[in-house]
Amino acid sequence: MLQITDIKKTFFPGTINERIALAGVSLTLEDGDFVTVIGSNGAGKSTLLNAIAGRFQVDSGAIDIDGKSIRRLPDHARAQYVGRVFQDPMAGTAPDLTIEQNLALALRRGQPRGLAMGVSNARREVFREALEKLDLGLENRLKTLVGLLSGGQRQALSLLMASYTHPRILLLDEHTAALDPARADHVTALTEQVVAEGSLTTLMVTHNMAQAIRVGNRLIMMHEGRIILELDAEQKRRATVEQLLGEFAKIKGAVVDDRTMLQ
Amino acid sequence: MIGTLELGLLYAVMALGVYLTFRVLNFPDLTVDGSFTTGGAVAAILIINGVPPVIATLAACVAGALAGVITGLLYTKGKIDGLLAGILTMIALWSINLRIMGKSNLPLLRTDTLFTPLKDAGILGTFGSVLIILAGVVVLKLLVDWFLSTDLGLAIQATGNNEQMIRSFGVNTDRMTILTLALSNAFVAGCGALISQYQGFADISMGIGLILVGLASVIIGQAIFGHRTVFLATIGVIVGAVLYRIVIFLAISAGLDPNDMKFISAVLVVAALLIPRWGLFKRFQRRRHGAPAVSDATAAVATAAAGVAESAGKGK
Numbered sequence: 008m009l010q011i012t013d014i015k016k017t018f019f020p021g022t023i024n025e026r027i028a029l030a031g032v033s034l035t036l037e038d039g040d041f042v043t044v045i046g047s048n049g050a051g052k053s054t055l056l057n058a059i060a061g062r063f064q065v066d067s068g069a070i071d072i073d074g075k076s077i078r079r080l081p082d083h084a085r086a087q088y089v090g091r092v093f094q095d096p097m098a099g100t101a102p103d104l105t106i107e108q109n110l111a112l113a114l115r116r117g118q119p120r121g122l123a124m125g126v127s128n129a130r131r132e133v134f135r136e137a138l139e140k141l142d143l144g145l146e147n148r149l150k151t152l153v154g155l156l157s158g159g160q161r162q163a164l165s166l167l168m169a170s171y172t173h174p175r176i177l178l179l180d181e182h183t184a185a186l187d188p189a190r191a192d193h194v195t196a197l198t199e200q201v202v203a204e205g206s207l208t209t210l211m212v213t214h215n216m217a218q219a220i221r222v223g224n225r226l227i228m229m230h231e232g233r234i235i236l237e238l239d240a241e242q243k244r245r246a247t248v249e250q251l252l253g254e255f256a257k258i259k260g261a262v263v264d265d266r267t268m269l270q
Numbered sequence: 271m272i273g274t275l276e277l278g279l280l281y282a283v284m285a286l287g288v289y290l291t292f293r294v295l296n297f298p299d300l301t302v303d304g305s306f307t308t309g310g311a312v313a314a315i316l317i318i319n320g321v322p323p324v325i326a327t328l329a330a331c332v333a334g335a336l337a338g339v340i341t342g343l344l345y346t347k348g349k350i351d352g353l354l355a356g357i358l359t360m361i362a363l364w365s366i367n368l369r370i371m372g373k374s375n376l377p378l379l380r381t382d383t384l385f386t387p388l389k390d391a392g393i394l395g396t397f398g399s400v401l402i403i404l405a406g407v408v409v410l411k412l413l414v415d416w417f418l419s420t421d422l423g424l425a426i427q428a429t430g431n432n433e434q435m436i437r438s439f440g441v442n443t444d445r446m447t448i449l450t451l452a453l454s455n456a457f458v459a460g461c462g463a464l465i466s467q468y469q470g471f472a473d474i475s476m477g478i479g480l481i482l483v484g485l486a487s488v489i490i491g492q493a494i495f496g497h498r499t500v501f502l503a504t505i506g507v508i509v510g511a512v513l514y515r516i517v518i519f520l521a522i523s524a525g526l527d528p529n530d531m532k533f534i535s536a537v538l539v540v541a542a543l544l545i546p547r548w549g550l551f552k553r554f555q556r557r558r559h560g561a562p563a564v565s566d567a568t569a570a571v572a573t574a575a576a577g578v579a580e581s582a583g584k585g586k
Contacts, residue, residue, distance in 0.1 A: 060438065086440035099438075101431040103497075104424065111421065112428055117440040120421040152498075168439075 009036040009176050009208060014058055014068030016232075028054040029065065030232035036176070041202055041209045043219040045251065046229035052212040055229070056178045059210070061085040072175050087117030090174035090207075092165045092182040099165030102154030106145055106164065109153050110134045113168035137167060141197060159190030163197055170201045177202065179211040183218075195222065216248045230258050272395050274519040278512030279403045280464050281483060285491075285511040286414055286504065287457030288484030293497065294418065295450045296430040297345075300356030302458050302484060304363030305337040306477035309459025310466035311367045314376040317467070323384045327463040334459020335452040337363060342448030367474055374474040376466075383467035410457075411504045417453075418500045426450050427500075458484075482535040487511035489542040514538070 016029040028051050036042060044052050058065050061082035070078045072088045093099050100109050111125035111134075126134075131149060138146040141163045145151075153161060162182060170177055179198065183191035199222060202209050213219050219226055226243045228236035228251070236254055238246055284306060291299040309330035316326035337359055344355035368374065388394040388402065417423045428436035429446040437443055458480075466472035490513050491506025514535075521534050 081442075083437045083440050083442050086438055089438075091438045093434075098432070099435055101428045101435060103431045104427060108424055108427075112424055112436065112439055112441075115421050115425075115439070120425045120441070122417075122420045122422060125419055125421050125424040 008038055008073055009034075009059070009210075010069070010071040010074075011035070011059070012069040012071075014065040014070060016054060016058060016063070016065050027232050029058060031068070032229075032232070032234055033068075034227065034234065036208050036210065038208055039206045040225055041207075041223035042211070042225040042227060043223045044210060044212045044227050044229060045214070045216060045219045047255070049231075050229040051232040052229050053180055054232075056091075056180050056210065056212060059085075059176065060089050060091055060178055086174075088175040089178060090116070090169035090172075090176070091178045092162070092169045092180065094181040094184050096158040096161040096165065096185055099169065100153045100161055103152060105150050105152055106138070106156075107131060107134050107149040109164065109168060110137070110171070113171045116172045116174065137171065140200070141167060157190075159186050159194060162186060162190075162194050166194065166197055166201060170205055170207060173205045173207065175208060177207045177209040179209065181212050181214060184214055198222070216251050220246050220248065220251070228254060271519070272397065272400060274515045275400045275512060276395070276403055276468070277465075278515035279400065279407050279508070280468055281461060281515065282407050282487070282508040282511035283410060283464060284458045284461035284480065285484050285487035285507045286410060287454040287461070288481070289488050289504065289507045290414070290450055290454040290457070292485060292488055293492070293503065294427055294430050295447065295454075297352050297447065297451070298356070299338075299341060299451060299454060300353060300481055301337055301341045301359045301363075301451070301455055302356075302481045303477045303479065304360035304367065305334040305455040305459045306462040306465075306480045307367045307472075307474060308333050308337055308363055308370070309462030310472040310476050311370040311376070311462075311474075312459070313463030314378055314466050314472035315370055315372070317378060317381050317383060318376065323382060323386075323467060327384060327460060327467075330463035331456040331460040334455040334457070334462070337459070338451035338453070338455030339448055341455075342444075342451040345451075346444035346447050364474070371472060371474065376472045378467060378470050378472070383470075384464065385467055407508055411508060414504055415500050479532045479535060482532075482539050483511075483514060486514045486535060486539045486542060489539065490514060493542060493546050 011032060011034045013031050013033050014029055015027075015031055018024070018026045018028055030051075032051070032055060034042075044055070046052050057063060059070060061077070061080055061084070065078065068078075069076060077085050077088065091099070101112065104112070107126045107130075111130060114130065134149060135146045138149075143160055143163055145156075145160065145164065153164065156164065162185075166179075166182065182198075183194045186194060195218060198211070201207070209223070211223065213222075220243065224240045224243065226236075226238040226246065227234050235258065284302070288299075288302060291297045312333045313323075313326045313330040316329055317323055321329070340362075341355050341359045344350045344358060345352050348355070350358070385394060388399050393399045393402070418427060425436060425441045426446045426449070428439075429441065429443045429450075433443050462472075462477065465476065487510035488507055489510070491508070491510030492503065494509060495502045495506030497503040497506070517538060518531055518534065521531070522528060526534070
């Protein structure tokens, strides 16, 4: 269970560039919750994910996982609980290492890394099975450098790696936004499959409102560092894109960006 | 010429260390210039005081590792730029090295060194000793290969490749950086210990400009063998170190003064860095014209070597 209580974050405080990124966000994710996050640019969606992952320390508030405070932990220590897929397909994998080496890195999440072989024959079999689920033929390319894969393949691999050891929380930061529509659909389908199989507690930022409604069991809308709308499972089932756009329109001065409008 | 091969193989130990930081960790570590001398100094003073050469050499490695840790701490905890952190340690080591040695030159002429058994058996300076040194270097290369393929080694490779990603998998990248700098400088100092025993003295200035020798070796090796796998890359490093010595040997045979060698080293590194890039550019052009792409990295290095030999000839 992830419990966020009134977290605040201001970037560049006291300067002309001061920007309130999180103005008091509270959110609780029960085990198995799959929450989609929407909002205009600069609403604080990515900042929220970065705050949970520990890219920076929040100014105030509490972040607890299973009742244990992780607020003061650095990002690499939080990785024990939190898995992450970034928007940039290049960000979630090591390009100069092979597919199997990348999976070996993912396998040891949150555990001490010693002098055992990263890729043993036994591990290789496990990797092969996991890759088969992606349905991309990567199980036959274990020794291919990840840098040679397409964006869609790398993002599918990133997703597999982030969820591989069943972290307590999975954070997805617009992880399909940089892909063409067909690949985005494939990665979205994979996401639903991976989350369902591992019953992972997931927070997914997306620009695609239809996707936000279709995927997951809860939905939140953010604006100017606050959560301004929360839909539970029942409300979310009845929600429509028009209704969400209506909510956006209610926010005075909110600009719905082009990408959102086009969807 | 045999001596050139021996020296080249000995310097390959240092080049393996530079490979770990420059290529694997993606960190240009200038500590090398200082830690090489530290290794030579520690080994020399210990041997003169009757410590067995093997133990003296290992002690040199430990001293080098400590120097690497200092640079690592300055960079990670002190948030000092990597180049500057290396330079700071390197400069500070100059004074420390003088303190260790007590004077600026320590001769090892009448003492037993690691090479004394080879000399006594009459092998030193023959292909026999080249083979023995080669065997030792290959063992070290295989150790590096093995280490980089372990869970820990993969985490180090990922730290140099995509730091954000590997942190998100729970690796403390600061710790990886410090560990790699320590290992790298242990290799470098170990090489300094070997060289001082091989040439029969330790000198305060023996490490000056050494980072260029390491870079030249790594870059030349990479141009020939690529860096597709660690196994090939480390072979490249050894071959690069030997080729570098051969180029220097040719330059001196062509009449250049040993004092010109720093200049030659710099020219060689610039050439090895630039020429493959131009080669790549050519390849790109050819591909645009529909002709098959040809890998000319090897040719590029050959050209570089020829160019240096030529300029050496002109210098006469």
